[in-house]
Amino acid sequence: MTNDLRNIELRPLRYFVTVAEELHFGKAALRLHMTQPPLSQTIQALEQQLGAPLFERNRRGVALTQAGLALLPAARRLLAQVQELPQLVQRAAAGEVGSLTLAFVSSADYSVLPPFLRAYRAAYPQVQLTLQEATSDLQLDDLLQGRIDAGLLIPPLPDKARQELDYLPVLNEPLVLALPADLHGVKRKGKLTLASLPPLPLIIFPRAISPALYDAILSVFRSAGLTPQIGQQAIQMQTIVSLVSAGMGMALVPQSVSNLMRPGVEYRALTEATPLVETGLAWRRDNASPVLHGFLDLLRKSTLC
Numbered sequence: 459m460t461n462d463l464r465n466i467e468l469r470p471l472r473y474f475v476t477v478a479e480e481l482h483f484g485k486a487a488l489r490l491h492m493t494q495p496p497l498s499q500t501i502q503a504l505e506q507q508l509g510a511p512l513f514e515r516n517r518r519g520v521a522l523t524q525a526g527l528a529l530l531p532a533a534r535r536l537l538a539q540v541q542e543l544p545q546l547v548q549r550a551a552a553g554e555v556g557s558l559t560l561a562f563v564s565s566a567d568y569s570v571l572p573p574f575l576r577a578y579r580a581a582y583p584q585v586q587l588t589l590q591e592a593t594s595d596l597q598l599d600d601l602l603q604g605r606i607d608a609g610l611l612i613p614p615l616p617d618k619a620r621q622e623l624d625y626l627p628v629l630n631e632p633l634v635l636a637l638p639a640d641l642h643g644v645k646r647k648g649k650l651t652l653a654s655l656p657p658l659p660l661i662i663f664p665r666a667i668s669p670a671l672y673d674a675i676l677s678v679f680r681s682a683g684l685t686p687q688i689g690q691q692a693i694q695m696q697t698i699v700s701l702v703s704a705g706m707g708m709a710l711v712p713q714s715v716s717n718l719m720r721p722g723v724e725y726r727a728l729t730e731a732t733p734l735v736e737t738g739l740a741w742r743r744d745n746a747s748p749v750l751h752g753f754l755d756l757l758r759k760s761t762l763c
Contacts, residue, residue, distance in 0.1 A: 468540060470504040471533045473497055474512060478530050481520045556749040557586040561597045562610040563668075564695040566737055569714030570629050571610065574760060581756055585749055593667040593693060598623075601740055607750050608741040612668045615740060626739045626757065631713040633678060633732040636698070638705045639724040649729045652682040659689025659707035661698050674733040675710045682730055699723055712737075 477486040477497070487494040505512050512526035522530065562571055578587070592600065597609035598619050615625055635650060643656050660679075665672040679686045689707040692698045696718060698709050703722040712735045716725035739757060741750060 466504075466507060468537065470500050470507075472537060473500050474504060474526075475530065475533050475537065477501060477513065477520065478522055478526060481522075483520060554582055554752070555584045556747065557588065558608070558747075558749045558753055559588040559590070559606045560608050560610070560753075561590050561592040561600060561606045563594055563597075563612055563737065564591055565612075565712045565715055565735075566610040566629075567591070568695075568717040569631070569712070570737060574757065577760060578753065578756055582749075582752060585752075591694070593663075595667055597740070601742055604742065607745060607747060608739055608753065610737060610739055612671050613736055613738055614670055619740070622743060623740045624743045626754070627736055628739055628757070629714075629737045630734040631737075632734060633675065633710045633728070634713050634716055635726045635728060636702045636709040636711050636715070637724050637726060638702060638708070639722050640705075641724075649727045651729045652679060652684055655708070657687070660686035661690050661692065661701045661707040661709045662688060663693055663698065664691050667693060671712075671735055674735060678710060678728070678730060678732050 473486070473490065476490055477483060480486040480489065483494050483498055483501075487497045490497065501512065508525070508529070510525040511523050512529060514521045514523055575587075575589075578585075590606070592609070594609075594611035594613075597606065597611045598615065600606040601609055601623055602619060610628065613625065613627075615623060635655075637644065637655075637658075641656065641658075644650065644654070660675075662672065662675060676686065690701050692701060695711060695715050698711065699715065699718055699720050701707065702709050703720040705722070710732070711725075739754075741754070
């Protein structure tokens with residue numbers, strides 16, 4: 459065997475498969491629209507390159523050797539894969555195949571994320587989607603470092619991030635109260651005022667995680683002339699709601715979090731006006747991935763924006 463096997467061409471394999479199916483060089487040549495001598499020469503060259511005879515030739519006809527029988531399914535598979543290459547390339551260019559890593563804040567899991575993922579999966583079933591829950595500050599770092607493709611987060615974006623990231627608003631929603639359900643001295647129906655509540659610690663996340671949302675929550679108390687007592691702090695919304703369920707305090711959460719049902723927790727609207735909490739999608743401006751742009755196109759067309 460004098461030739462490098464990596465130099466095997468597709469044409470001799472196609473010729474080999476045709477002869478293997480016809481078991482007749484003359485019929486195979488007609489099917490390939492060529493004469494028999496160059497077909498025989500090509501098969502002989504392939505056998506020399508592979509180092510083993512592929513056909514037994516005698517007066518009664520042609521038969522596959524054990525080497526030919528072993529090569530036939532592999533050759534068919536390789537030729538089929540080559541035929542699929544144009545479609546694969548076109549689908550990749552259209553963002554229909556590939557991978558996408560999406561991060562999201564916990565509140566998005568109770569609002570925009572599930573319905574959009576259902577729509578995206580229906581539209582792009584072949585895309586490998588990797589999801590990871592992360593706070594807004596961690597998402598911004600991951601985006602700037604190129605570790606994720608996009609992130610559902612709570613703005614604003616810092617000045618450095620705005621230089622490298624694009625941003626699309628997705629959802630605006632008010633804040634609502636999460637209270638222990640057995641809290642005494644609270645009317646059972648209708649909106650509540652902060653001033654009418656018994657003194658309870660405020661369960662909230664550290665300000666560094668999402669400064670804008672933290673400040674929005676405290677602004678509701680300042681507008682009511684109150685200064686909340688900060689109690690337990692937790693990173694994830696589900697943990698905050700669980701702490702409310704345990705009777706450790708109250709919380710102000712985005713309205714969509716009320717979809718998170720916990721025994722012992724009651725969600726109530728406030729009489730006081732609350733700032734709207736925005737959730738949006740951020741991604742690197744220089745990310746040219748067709749998969750990402752297909753994701754963005756679908757998001758822009760959805761009713762979520």
